[in-house]
Amino acid sequence: LLYTLFSIFHTFFFLKMFTISMENNSQNSDVALNVHFLHLPDSEIAVYEGDILLRRGQRSAINCESCLWPKSLDGLVKVPVNISSDFSLAERSWIADALQEVSTLTCVKFVNRTTEADYVYVERGQSCWSYFGKIGGRQAVGLVKNGCMDKGAIQHEMNHALGFIHEQARSDRDKFVKIMWEHITAEQGNFGKVNSKNLGLPYDYSSVMHYGAYDFSSTPGKPTIVPVPNPLVPIGQREGLSNLDVAKINKLYKCSKCSKIASSFSSVNYPSPYPNNSNCLWLIRIRRNKIFLQFEAFDLQTSSDCSSDYVKVYSGNSKSSPVLLDKYCGQGPLPSIVASGSTVLVEFASDETVTATGFRASYNRGMNTP
Ligand SMILES: *[C@@H]1O[C@H](CO)[C@@H](O)[C@H](O)[C@H]1NC(C)=O
Ligand SMILES: *[C@@H]1O[C@H](CO)[C@@H](O)[C@H](O)[C@H]1NC(C)=O
């Protein structure tokens, strides 16, 4: 009993030091409420950086091998998920859609939970929050109906569950941002820095894991985080995983996956021949309007049915989405491709023989079209 009391006291004390915000002054609504103080799953859990719950002794961010989800023999890291039926069907499919992007672009596969013991339960929360990494058993991720249902906000919380901390908590963050402590009163604990494993990948202002400039500000209109040297660099986007977010998941989980969030793009080594046995995916994501995809150059090995080397385009964010352009090969030009949705997936594959110079492509949002 004495130990329990001590534990509770200890946890409480720790939590006090990391008081968290009840204001939703942030664009990304990455806000945790005091509710955690009352509903701690056990005293080994502590609130940290606003929306992450940590197990005691695991405060070194992504520097924690045992926090990772296991990889199965097929090279996939399966993370079973059950989305609470408290969400509407539309919300559940929106959440599933945000998770599908991760499944498409990395070797992490979110799968519907059947009987797995370790899994993520996505629940309607009074705050947006997650545990850090895999904790074992059922672990909740909280999403607020109008608070963190943006695609990037959902991915943000799931990224915590995969083992990622906030970008501005990286060990090297002081080279990239200045924390404006004078504008942060109650929630200084959310702006801590940790001894993180940075995976040899650069600091990313456009990460979904980065706080926005005004998050947790105690003075309206005054920023809490200012990028250096250029204070105008945008931070805190929640439209979806950045290119580096994708690369970091693949690196942390040791996936050999060729996939990117696209702007303009080309086959590997273009205009030199692409490699044999290449397989790459580019996800194009826009907020609204149509996507006009144009191949400015195109030269792939010709084969019957394009079964050897090909480009294939999907309207959506997975290889099971509707096909816009079926396997295509040979020498271009290709007509431009118009997609009516907000995501398009481009797949390129080559087999083990004969390569060519490949392709270069770009897209625009088609602002001036009917
Ligand atoms: C907090 O968010 C809710 C819902 O998004 C909104 O109705 C409310 O006005 C916000 N409160 C503040 C203080 O911004
Ligand atoms: C998923 O969660 C719901 C409650 O929202 C529960 O009724 C159902 O049994 C769970 N399913 C699985 C497979 O865990």
Ligand SMILES: *[C@@H]1O[C@H](CO)[C@@H](O)[C@H](O)[C@H]1NC(C)=O
């Ligand atoms: C997962 O379950 C949802 C319903 O909750 C269903 O719509 C979806 O097709 C399932 N996905 C897979 C891969 O079975």
Ligand SMILES: *[C@@H]1O[C@H](CO)[C@@H](O)[C@H](O)[C@H]1NC(C)=O
């Ligand atoms: C692809 O493989 C063939 C032989 O299988 C080889 O001749 C060719 O140089 C390879 N191409 C590249 C780009 O590696």
